[in-house]
Amino acid sequence: MTSPVVKGDNYEREVKKMFEANGYQCIRAARSHGEYDVIAYKRDRVYKKICFMVMIQCKMKAHSNKSREVK
Numbered sequence: 001m002t003s004p005v006v007k008g009d010n011y012e013r014e015v016k017k018m019f020e021a022n023g024y025q026c027i028r029a030a031r032s033h034g035e036y037d038v039i040a041y042k043r044d045r046v047y048k049k050i051c052f053m054v055m056i057q058c059k060m061k062a063h064s065n066k067s068r069e070v071k
Helices: 004-021
Strands: 025-028 038-043 050-056
Touching (some): 004 025, 004 050
Antiparallel strands (some): 025 038
């Protein structure tokens, strides 16, 4: 059985990989209790300055197995 800490760490790594695959450079604050778990940013190709930054708080939610009724 996987602990909640390990699940959270894996989820943060998954989010980081997703942003890196889309051209972002990422910083992951491992086991942080702060506001952000991953900071992703892109640099301008010409001026090499940061032109876009995303600060991400990763949260895991328990999923319900109840099926929803369609009316």
